[in-house]
Amino acid sequence: MFHDQNLTKVLYIDLSKKRFKIEQRPELFERYIGGTGVATQLLQEECPPDCDPLSSKNPIIMSVGPLSALFPIASKTVAMFKSPHTGNLGESHCGGRSAIALRLAGYGALVIKGASDSPIYVAIHGNQIHFKDASTIWGMRSNFTAGRIIRDHEPGAGCRTIMRIGRGGENCVSYACVTTETYRHFGRLGLGAVFGSKKLKALVISGRQSIPVQNRKSYRTVYDEIYKTAVNSPVMKKYHDLGTAENVLPLNAMGGLPTKNLQQARFEKAAEISGERFAQDYLGRRLACAHCPVGCIHIAAFRELYENEPYFYKTSMICYDYEPIYALGSMLGGADVPGFLKLMDEIEIVGLDVMSVGVILAWATEAFEQGLISVKETAGLKLCWGDYETYLKIIPLLIDQPNEFYQALARGVDAAASKYGGRNFALTFGGNEMPGYHTGPGAHLGFLIGTRHSHLDNAGYSIDQKVLTKKDISPAELVDSLISEEQWRQILSSLVICFFARGIYKPDIVLEALRVAGLDLTTDQLNQIGQDIYSAKYKFKIRHGFDFENLHIPQRIFETPSLNGIVDESFFRQAVVYAQKKIGTLIE
The missing domain is CATH 1.10.569.10 (Aldehyde Ferredoxin Oxidoreductase Protein, subunit A, domain 2)
Structure with a gap:
């Protein structure tokens, strides 16, 4: 059982009725840790299968993890929703002060349901929740200006996050983002459009809760090990410089x-x-x-x-x-x-x-x-x-x-190419526009079969650089590597760790940090949780219409040489067939 009982609190907000309630959900956090794991389960509970992503039925889930505000680089908040961009699983991660703000406000997760009939923003200051009129800042040209106005009228500076949308979200552009602290975002898959459909201009969160640590010596030891590894890491130095x-x-x-x-x-x-x-x-x-x-x-x-x-x-x-x-x-x-x-x-x-x-x-x-x-x-x-x-x-x-x-461009490349042609050079995977890696089959297959269709799902580009350039691997081996990595990343995104620190938060460190927080697991248990979360995400996808048979594979990826040469189309399609069978077995 986690030492911090506030972590297992879920704040439910109903925008339609302007009401809220708080529930203790220890079973969720003890079974799925936090972050992505808990958010996936809450999304399953709250999002009906026939839900239109821009309807009031589409929930917004935000969750943090047991290491948030306790350990270095546990700095992300996970948002889950049904994506208006892909019509399927929406998951986006954001840093800034979002994670510590939610954790210090006294919650492990937030569920926003319903829709307001006029523009509002919601201010969460500990156990004080306010529904405030946002009519005067709705339609402003700059979301930066809207953020400054909210900042000047809300308490909690220092441990406060201000999440807000711009006109893209207000007009429900399917790939609109949510901006926090000016320079961080819930970027991909259209959370901003979901905010806009609910007439939710912004979300302000602050708090001053303390987080209990029962064994301060163990906490200090684990903290110091993580901190020293982070500041002395050549990879982290690269990110700093x-x-x-x-x-x-x-x-x-x-x-x-x-x-x-x-x-x-x-x-x-x-x-x-x-x-x-x-x-x-x-x-x-x-x-x-x-x-x-x-x-x-x-x-x-x-x-x-x-x-x-x-x-x-x-x-x-x-x-x-x-x-x-x-x-x-x-x-x-x-x-x-x-x-x-x-x-x-x-x-x-x-x-x-x-x-x-x-x-x-x-x-x-x-x-x-x-x-x-x-x-x-x-x-x-x-x-x-x-x-x-x-x-x-x-x-x-x-x-x-x-x-x-x-209007078509405002729904993305798939919508535009379906209407005007050019599907062969429409660079989308699962409906999501491609990230910046043409390293070989690992990258593109990773985008295609990843639960978010993101390069961060499974880092296929890394497999291209570290494995494929040195030796040949079979389609099945490539798929197995991608799925194994993605299952482990479910643990990191449930803690919630910035993926830049994945080389620091290895299984032994993760287990030690969780013990400090009050959850004692074995390596096998940890791996099983990762597999369960991965399977739950795919079950949600299939429940909401995802089908491997309908996946668009852009022909362009087979035409332009990558660092591994021309991507072999036959190899790639064999890998997709194997992935479909493998994932089908995992979710049975």
């Missing part, structure tokens, strides 16, 4: 950097958008999530002259990482850093997922090149690679959706 943007040049050198909608996997101008270039010419500051000693968040200070005002500069602070650089840089054939930063800033202002936006713009650019769409569809805009001025003009059109073309 250059951030994930460090990946640009190595991936480009290997031939794994998707460029111009994956027409090629090397970008001749990669050095101009590299982590080294950003650090040298644009780095303004580094930030860290709460309880993290690494500081991987890199913020560019971008100065530009005010129009018609010589010598008067506006400085914008814009976060950058590898995925945005890939999505808005190489994927669009763009190397103009000021143009990239302006586009990135505009996407942040309206609150959209930058990865989806980049892949959508890349598909649209190629579709325009091939004549599948014209200025008639684009409202007079001529798309070409690296044209940031035109891309900037498209962002408000994704929000306002003035014609059928932009």
Whole structure:
């Protein structure tokens, strides 16, 4: 039994009735640890099979874990929902102060149900829950401005998180995100649209609860071991120095950097958008999530002259990482850093997922090149690679959706390609736009069969680099490796650990940290929990219409050489068939 009884509290909020209740759910946390494990079970309980993702029946689940606010780099909150982007399992992780805010407010999980009939935001300050009118901040151009207004009117500074949506979420763009603490996001799969469908502009959480530790000596010993490993790790130093943007040049050198909608996997101008270039010419500051000693968040200070005002500069602070650089840089054939930063800033202002936006713009650019769409569809805009001025003009059109073309783009690449053609270069997996890795079959298979269709599900790109470049493996061996890794990651995301620290939180350390928190498990029990959570997620997916037979495999991945050469289509399809059988066996 966990020492902290607040961890097993679930706060249920009904937006329709403006009511709340608190329940103790120790059986959930003792069986599924927290985070992803608990959130999956709560989603199963609250989300009916026929649920429209934008209906009031779609719940929002948020959960943290037993290591949150206790150990370093246990800094994430898990959000679960039915995705309006894929029509299936939605899961997104966010750092910042979100995890400690929810934990110190006295809860292990939050369930938001129903929908308000007018714009509101919900303020949770410990056991005080307030439903507040948000009409004056609904429709604001910038979600940053809305965040500042809420910040100035709510208590709890220091241990407070402010989660809010922009106009993308308000207008239910299917890949709208939720922004927290300005530079962190529940990014993928459209949580922002679910907020918007509920007229929920923002969620404010703060608290001052303390977390009991029964054996302080054991706690200090385990804490010190984790902390020292983190600050002395070469991998963590890389994340501190250059951030994930460090990946640009190595991936480009290997031939794994998707460029111009994956027409090629090397970008001749990669050095101009590299982590080294950003650090040298644009780095303004580094930030860290709460309880993290690494500081991987890199913020560019971008100065530009005010129009018609010589010598008067506006400085914008814009976060950058590898995925945005890939999505808005190489994927669009763009190397103009000021143009990239302006586009990135505009996407942040309206609150959209930058990865989806980049892949959508890349598909649209190629579709325009091939004549599948014209200025008639684009409202007079001529798309070409690296044209940031035109891309900037498209962002408000994704929000306002003035014609059928932009209505389709606001639902993602699959929706647009289904209507206008170009399915062979529509780079989506399970309905989710591809991440920035063209390393070989492991990466793409990982996107395809991962429960979230994300590179972080199972790190297939790592298998491509560490295994496939050295030896041949069979389709079955590749699938087994991906599933095994994803099952273990269910434990990390139930604790909830930032995946950057997966090399630190190995099974022995995880077991020691859990014992300090009050849960005594064996390695076999831990592995079984990971398998059970993985199976539960797939059961949810199938219950809500997921079918391997309907999975779209973009032909482009078999045409462009990767670091492992051309991806063999026969090998890949054999792996998909094996994955279907294997996963079917696991969930029986």
